[in-house]
Amino acid sequence: DHSPVGIYFLEGDRFIYVNPALARIFGYTPQEIIGKLDLLDLTHPDDRSLVELKIRQRIRGDVKHVRYEFRGVRKDGEVIFCEALGSRVEHEGRSAIVGTLLDVTGRKRMEEKLWWELGVKSAISEISRTMVALSSSVEEIAEVVLDRARALTGSPHGFASVIDPSTGSDVRLVITEGMKGCSLSIEGKSKAFSKGKDGRYPGLWGHALNTGVPFYTNLPEAHETFKGVPRGHVPIKCFLAVPAILGNKILGQVALANAPQGYTHQDLEAVERLVDLYALAIERERETQALKESEEKYRVLTEASLTGIFIQQDGKYVFVNERFARMHGYEVEEVLGRDYLELVYLGDREMVKSIVSRRLEGEEAPQEYELRRLTKDGRVxxxxxxxxxxxxxxxxxxxxxxxxxxxxxxxxxxxxxxLGKLEGILEGTIKAFASAVEKKDPYTAGHQRRVAQLARAMAREMGLSDSQVEGIYMAGLVHDVGKISVPSEILSKPGQLNHTEFEIIKTHPQVGYEILKEIEFPWPVAQIVLQHHERLDGSGYPQGLVNGEILLEARIIAVADVVEAMASHRPYRPALGIEEAMREILQGRGTLYEPQAVDVCVKLFSEGGFRFDE
Structure with missing residues (x-):
């Protein structure tokens, strides 16, 4: 019941047991699930066939153990990602499934962010490769930019345009995609648009050019600039536009339409990063045409590049842009003439040397690869x-x-x-709880749970982060686990303890620390357990720490521990009650107990209606 991991027992098509952690994952209480819901009721409709297959495989005995991921649905409708680990067992002569379940939504979000970043980096790399070929036209680069922008956002329609440098205002469509049959499609023909009489570009497509600000709308008809669409135009359900800007000049834009799920800020950020390169491509073509491949003018263009550009000849750098030099911590002049291998990490030099040699000899060599490089100050x-x-x-x-x-x-x-830490936490936590539960006395079990409950409420009231709150709760659940080393006759003694017995009791924080210190928690659980009997004035044990030497989490649990102990029955005395507990912590406020922790504890009971679970 106290495990932070969801645990379930499935027989037939119904849960016959779930622990509180599993119920919390899905936003229910155990009573709302046991005997009333099955795993498919908690599963996203699109994943039910997968979950049903995994259940059948285990029940039939095809496999004994299975581990898989699926999407779950919380009581409030929120979709979460879950990882299930289950095994087939025999229960009262029938096949059943016992297993654990983790909410891995946070990990999935991290993976989605990583894959999104990989997608954007891949698009930037492809556009950069096209730009490296000096013969590439702006139309070819626009095609790659538009293609990758559509792929990243799921947009079926889009166009890229440039502003005619000869007029400074006419907009020429460079490439259109997914718009065959639309009045806007250029299909190999030139098509241009001009500003209206008011000096502004009309409609949604002109808004980003007028303001110089990227934008998107998922309700185009509600946008201030929407004037409908011309006959034969693709209907607009949602719209995104990013102007191509270099310096303070608007050079063109990329516009997308009708992504099935609408557009997001993440979509806008991705397209902006691609359009930065498109702006460079437009400017490069202008410079190339105007200055006839002048190396000096090309240098001016590349100084604004988002990537480092270089030329190496005879083993030395003969050209680098500012971005390349700054990336390595140098000025351009410091790099020119330097051996190209000096900026390559020692362990990668042979690989790079081989690739460069093969390329110069005209042999097959990778055009794209990863390597480690060295900065001026030695960073890798x-x-x-x-x-x-x-x-x-x-x-x-x-x-x-x-x-x-x-x-x-x-x-x-x-x-x-x-990912590794999650597995370590799961295994370590289960072992720690198993060890503690097997040996603890009946008073410790309920006491730890109630202390954890109060400490968590106090931490939330103090405005601590979600991670700190969770860590305090976990530490509270095991703060007295060290009492497994204390003889049962001492723990259950009905009278006052003598000096020797109390000294034995006082060893339990250190014992608890020794049990927990090797477990890979993401919070300082072992240290909290070690310090929960320390006091601000140094009168606590086992280390006699004072004030700031004691972790805040331990100071919070110390207050919760005292309040629960005084309010509950003990073998050597009846319960003293909440009022007496409040008097004790108020009397010791600032000397024994953390003042803020005392204040929020008193507030929870006097104003917040806090009550211990039975």
């Missing part, structure tokens, strides 16, 4: 490299760009770490 960066062989001043060279993906690598490491 994870980077994605995209490079091609070119002719520079009449001789072979390597030109490429580089993107810092260190944050992405960190996310991957954190994700792997969190």
């Amino acid at each position: 960066l994870w980077c994605k490299m995209m490079a091609v062989r070119i002719q520079y001043k009449g001789r072979p060279a390597v030109m490429g760009n580089i993107v810092d993906v260190s944050d992405l690598k960190k996310l991957e490491v954190e994700l792997r770490g969190s």
